Amino acid sequence: DAKTTQPTSMDCAEGRAANLPCNHSTISGNEYVYWYRQIHSQGPQYIIHGLKNNETNEMASLIITEDRKSSTLILPHATLRDTAVYYCICTDGGSQGNLIFGKGTKLSVKP
Amino acid sequence: GAVVSQHPSWVICKSGTSVKIECRSLDFQATTMFWYRQFPKQSLMLMATSNEGSKATYEQGVEKDKFLINHASLTLSTLTVTSAHPEDSSFYICSASLRGGYTFGSGTRLTVV
Numbered sequence: 001d002a003k004t005t006q007p008t009s010m011d012c013a014e015g016r017a018a019n020l021p022c023n024h025s026t027i028s029g030n031e032y033v034y035w036y037r038q039i040h041s042q043g044p045q046y047i048i049h050g051l052k053n054n055e056t057n058e059m060a061s062l063i064i065t066e067d068r069k070s071s072t073l074i075l076p077h078a079t080l081r082d083t084a085v086y087y088c089i090c091t092d093g094g095s096q097g098n099l100i101f102g103k104g105t106k107l108s109v110k111p
Numbered sequence: 112g113a114v115v116s117q118h119p120s121w122v123i124c125k126s127g128t129s130v131k132i133e134c135r136s137l138d139f140q141a142t143t144m145f146w147y148r149q150f151p152k153q154s155l156m157l158m159a160t161s162n163e164g165s166k167a168t169y170e171q172g173v174e175k176d177k178f179l180i181n182h183a184s185l186t187l188s189t190l191t192v193t194s195a196h197p198e199d200s201s202f203y204i205c206s207a208s209l210r211g212g213y214t215f216g217s218g219t220r221l222t223v224v
Contacts, residue, residue, distance in 0.1 A: 041220065046212065
């Protein structure tokens with residue numbers, strides 16, 4: 001699985017958009033980009049994933065660059081409850097595979 | 112959506128005793144489940160891969176005789192921490208894959224005193 005690089009921490013004002021970047025320059029053609037988040041002392045929560053097209057769901061949007069070497073997770077209107085560690089993970093998504101977690105980005109949403 | 116139920120959510124045990132953590136897939140069958148461990152302020156580290164009806168695959172450095180994994184059915188995997196020591200205190204999380212996605216349990220906070 002491709003290695004990912006994320007900033008250690010970010011702050012965001014409540015109500016504003018939170019843009020979390022991720023670099024995955026060694027991603028291979030069959031690897032998806034997954035985003036999970038972990039609120040303190042809970043299991044990781046799925047947010048969104050994509051292969052090469054931009055994706056949007058009720059939680060967030062995922063923007064993947066054309067060369068697929070980086071992506072950005074966008075939380076359009078951050079709330080205090082979005083404070084968490086956000087993990088960007090690249091994997092081919094095979095049912096026998098597992099997710100390898102990096103250090104993630106600690107997002108702090110401030111009032 | 113797919114739900115993985117993990118319990119207990121927290122447990123305190125004495126050194127030398129064993130603790131069992133259960134992970135159930137509620138609305139799907141999971142032939143493979145994954146067990147992670149997370150120490151404070153660190154990321155999740157994969158401990159082992161649990162396969163229904165066969166032996167678990169352990170990551171390097173994880174003692175298979177200490178962390179016993181049983182995956183006897185398609186909906187249940189258990190992790191037993193045997194002869195627990197204070198250094199085994201951690202947050203243990205299970206996960207299952209389904210159609211390319213991954214669902215996580217809510218985690219178990221183990222404290223060994």
